[in-house]
Amino acid sequence: MGGIAIIGLQWGDEGKGKITDYFANFVDCVVRYQGGNNAGHTVVVNGKKYKFHLMPSGVLQRKKVVIAHGVVVNPEVLLNEIEMLEGNGFKVDLMLSDRAHVIMPYHILLDGAEEKFRGKKIGTTKRGIGPCYADKIARHGIRVCELIDESLLKEKIETIMPVKERILSAYGMKMDKEFFGRYVEYGKKLKKYVGNTISFLNSIIDEKKVLFEGAQGTLLDIDYGTYPYTTSSNPTIGGIFTGAGVSPKKIEKVIGVAKAYTTRVGEGPMPTEEKGKIGNYLAEKGGEYGTTTGRKRRCGWIDLVALKYACKINGVDEIALTKLDVLDGLEEVKICIAYEYEGKSLQEFPSSIKVLENCKPIYESLPGWNGSAGKKRYEDLPLNAKKYIEFIEDKLNTPVKIISTGAGREETILL
Ligand code: GDP
Ligand code: IMO
Ligand code: MG
Numbered sequence: 001m002g003g004i005a006i007i008g009l010q011w012g013d014e015g016k017g018k019i020t021d022y023f024a025n026f027v028d029c030v031v032r033y034q035g036g037n038n039a040g041h042t043v044v045v046n047g048k049k050y051k052f053h054l055m056p057s058g059v060l061q062r063k064k065v066v067i068a069h070g071v072v073v074n075p076e077v078l079l080n081e082i083e084m085l086e087g088n089g090f091k092v093d094l095m096l097s098d099r100a101h102v103i104m105p106y107h108i109l110l111d112g113a114e115e116k117f118r119g120k121k122i123g124t125t126k127r128g129i130g131p132c133y134a135d136k137i138a139r140h141g142i143r144v145c146e147l148i149d150e151s152l153l154k155e156k157i158e159t160i161m162p163v164k165e166r167i168l169s170a171y172g173m174k175m176d177k178e179f180f181g182r183y184v185e186y187g188k189k190l191k192k193y194v195g196n197t198i199s200f201l202n203s204i205i206d207e208k209k210v211l212f213e214g215a216q217g218t219l220l221d222i223d224y225g226t227y228p229y230t231t232s233s234n235p236t237i238g239g240i241f242t243g244a245g246v247s248p249k250k251i252e253k254v255i256g257v258a259k260a261y262t263t264r265v266g267e268g269p270m271p272t273e274e275k276g277k278i279g280n281y282l283a284e285k286g287g288e289y290g291t292t293t294g295r296k297r298r299c300g301w302i303d304l305v306a307l308k309y310a311c312k313i314n315g316v317d318e319i320a321l322t323k324l325d326v327l328d329g330l331e332e333v334k335i336c337i338a339y340e341y342e343g344k345s346l347q348e349f350p351s352s353i354k355v356l357e358n359c360k361p362i363y364e365s366l367p368g369w370n371g372s373a374g375k376k377r378y379e380d381l382p383l384n385a386k387k388y389i390e391f392i393e394d395k396l397n398t399p400v401k402i403i404s405t406g407a408g409r410e411e412t413i414l415l
Pocket of ligand 3: 012013
């Protein structure tokens, strides 16, 4: 049967949660493989809004969900999400990897301090994501298998705290030790969910359908994104293999999720950003306020230079184009087909931030439309909306197979 990957192609918030929830109906298991509670995935079912930071969005379709070892886990946030779901009548069938790294209170403090003292802000979510991944690589991390074993946890904290205390004190900060007891309690409550997710996923992937739900997006990827204005993990396809422990041979389809325009939250270059009327129009109509931090998202036209790059890296088979309805009512819609840099046309997404900052979008303009909102059949879309989609497919050489015309689960066109 095999795996399906759902991957963000822009700077996050493409609507991965909604698309994951939609496809979760057709699979047996949904897996988060990277990121942490910097993610905010919104799913709207029967008018009710659910926001997930750690829990795979497939949970609302009452499917088995897995948080694999590539995820960094804030245990308090996870327990709150389990409680919220159970309070809403959902039985949570979760397996949490014993190898996943745990976000500790000092990671959150350090995320804030690094943002404060860095010459230029990244605009992180301040959830401790970067410091937790840094500790994993530096071999200072604490994993779930240690969280659930009080004596191991004690030993780990005693090993690491002398280092952390010195770093915190350099920032003028101190930590009280009260958190040990709290973390022991988290471990006790989470223990029943903990397992070897690598063995589990490999035991089912040939017989069952498994969906891998990306967090963040390709342009926030630590390797492929607009570094250093990125997150600290690999939201791209490779993150599945290192973060969930399944072989590339098991992925049978890659669905790339892209908004019909572009948004970005936090700092860093965004060539098609519209700071004036259009940007505000998209932000207000699209409700572009972050699910995690509530920050207003920066908005602009769709960027096919960036999307082409994202399709290539991830080997995207088909695109899910979301929020088409937000473009309803505009007289014209613009599509960035190349960048102008130092008087020349640039077709490739550049590696250098300095270059990207100085790229000006080259646009093609198409006539706008009205009335795509809520449509459930391709035939019912306005002609100009269809032309917009066909233009994107043609330039990206990748079919658009899913079109989202509203936040609700049913406001979806599957081709
Ligand atoms: P994610 O992080 O990729 O899961 O995306 P977010 O949930 O952070 O942001 C997407 C926002 O757009 C959420 O509030 C969704 O409910 C909403 N949304 C998703 N698809 C559509 C759509 O097609 N139209 C509209 N109007 N809203 C959508
Ligand atoms: P979802 O899964 C949008 C951004 C932050 C910041 C940068 C680094 O909802 O699409 P971090 O806290 O990860 O160190 O912040 O990455 N960022 C996101 N932007 N959607 C997200 O997740 C994001 N997760 C992180 O705003 O610019
Ligand atoms: Mg989001």
